[in-house]
Amino acid sequence: MNCEECRSTISPFLDNELDPALADGVREHLAICLECSAVCEDLAAIFDVCRADGEDLLTPPNSPALWRRISNVIESEVKPSPPQVEPEQSSRRFWRFSLPQLAAGFALIAVVSSLLTIIGIRAYSRPEAAASSLRSSAEETTMEKVLGKLGLISTPQQAREKHFAEQQKAIDYWNARVAMRRAEWNEKTREAFDRNMRVIDESVAQYTNILKQDPEDDLSAEMLDSVLTDKMNLLRDFSDL
Amino acid sequence: MSFCSKLFSFLQPAFRSMAVAALLTALALSAAAQKKFSRTYPAPNNVRLQLMNKSGTVTVEGWNRAEIQIVATLEAPAANVSPQNLSGTIVINLVKDNQDRGDIGNVNFLVRVPYTTMVDIETRMGNLNVSNVRGGLVRARISTEGDITLTNIGASAVSAENVTGDIFYDGEIVAGGTYRFSSTRGAINLRIPFNSSFRVVATAPTTRNISLGAFGGGGINFIGDGRRVVGKFGDGSATLSVTNQQGSISFFRR
Numbered sequence: 079m080n081c082e083e084c085r086s087t088i089s090p091f092l093d094n095e096l097d098p099a100l101a102d103g104v105r106e107h108l109a110i111c112l113e114c115s116a117v118c119e120d121l122a123a124i125f126d127v128c129r130a131d132g133e134d135l136l137t138p139p140n141s142p143a144l145w146r147r148i149s150n151v152i153e154s155e156v157k158p159s160p161p162q163v164e165p166e167q168s169s170r171r172f173w174r175f176s177l178p179q180l181a182a183g184f185a186l187i188a189v190v191s192s193l194l195t196i197i198g199i200r201a202y203s204r205p206e207a208a209a210s211s212l213r214s215s216a217e218e219t220t221m222e223k224v225l226g227k228l229g230l231i232s233t234p235q236q237a238r239e240k241h242f243a244e245q246q247k248a249i250d251y252w253n254a255r256v257a258m259r260r261a262e263w264n265e266k267t268r269e270a271f272d273r274n275m276r277v278i279d280e281s282v283a284q285y286t287n288i289l290k291q292d293p294e295d296d297l298s299a300e301m302l303d304s305v306l307t308d309k310m311n312l313l314r315d316f317s318d319l
Numbered sequence: 320m321s322f323c324s325k326l327f328s329f330l331q332p333a334f335r336s337m338a339v340a341a342l343l344t345a346l347a348l349s350a351a352a353q354k355k356f357s358r359t360y361p362a363p364n365n366v367r368l369q370l371m372n373k374s375g376t377v378t379v380e381g382w383n384r385a386e387i388q389i390v391a392t393l394e395a396p397a398a399n400v401s402p403q404n405l406s407g408t409i410v411i412n413l414v415k416d417n418q419d420r421g422d423i424g425n426v427n428f429l430v431r432v433p434y435t436t437m438v439d440i441e442t443r444m445g446n447l448n449v450s451n452v453r454g455g456l457v458r459a460r461i462s463t464e465g466d467i468t469l470t471n472i473g474a475s476a477v478s479a480e481n482v483t484g485d486i487f488y489d490g491e492i493v494a495g496g497t498y499r500f501s502s503t504r505g506a507i508n509l510r511i512p513f514n515s516s517f518r519v520v521a522t523a524p525t526t527r528n529i530s531l532g533a534f535g536g537g538g539i540n541f542i543g544d545g546r547r548v549v550g551k552f553g554d555g556s557a558t559l560s561v562t563n564q565q566g567s568i569s570f571f572r573r
Binding site for chain 1: 462
């Protein structure tokens, strides 16, 4: 018999409920196993205490009276308390709507979310237009014009300004790179670079002036975008020479 | 006979000898200053040539052989040329191969390729010439100045771009193809078959000099005060985009 089998049979063993052969096995194991014998002694001591004082502990004095008290306590907790009538507060009145008001509110939410969805889908389905930021005023829908005036979306001019500012930042970056490399170039390379940069800058100045006079000249805006891209490419090409 | 005449006739043979000697010396020095590079690669079908030059002329010609022949003439100081054969693409990148060398001489390339080669060539300055190819792609780009000449081209995607210099295209407009020509200052001349069909957007904002020649039919509109021409010729299956910031655009019938 091992320790596990022994401990599972200690309780019936102490109650003399085991058959004699099994009880002999338990005795033999307890004789050789200190841990199991300690467990058996502890359990025997508990059983002795229970046998001696169990009756007093398990049977309370006047038990029917005790059960009645417990029952009363349970019933008092289960009964609902009478509703307290409070004066209606102004904040709660504020959130109480009539059916037409609720319907109108839902309709408004539906319209606004539909509009936002449409704008989102349109912006997503025209990535090249959004990327170039050079949509003309003529391409603007009435809804976009309204939203633009409300300041909810940027107008073509605002988008264009933002796009040119971003291009200028990139040009500044590549300009700095070129400035670092320039000393390494031979004279022929420097002259060719400067000559062609001047040609591009002429076009940049030309379209910038036209757009100052006529901000809605979409063709000039498109050309300015193109020459700024050319300028950036030229700088990038020469930054690794 | 005066003294001067006598002296001149006395020295004339000596002058002649000195002139011949100087010429021979100059030729010898010139030959010594130039180096040659030559290499040949077997070319599979639809091979791609990718060449980036720094300065000099690049000429690519189609030929009836299944190999790519690269011949380069290197002016002093001679650049490093290290072509690579990367699984169907021949790559020559002089900018990368000479990254830390600020001063290198012109490199003039003559590359012969199979007709069906895709050609992608670029240079920082110098002329680019491509002829007799009908692969899927012809791309020629000059970062600064130089002329681009594309003749007898049958590719479905063509792109030519420079800042200063002329662009000349003489080739097919393949149905469904894309053709893009862009210059800042120069003349763009396009010679294409009359039976081509394409949608065109041609923009010359400064000169407004857009000549459609035989292609100026009814489906063509001038917009933006004549700065741009938009139109459709034939069934319009190809796309043609031409932009010249400070120059002219001309179409010719092939």
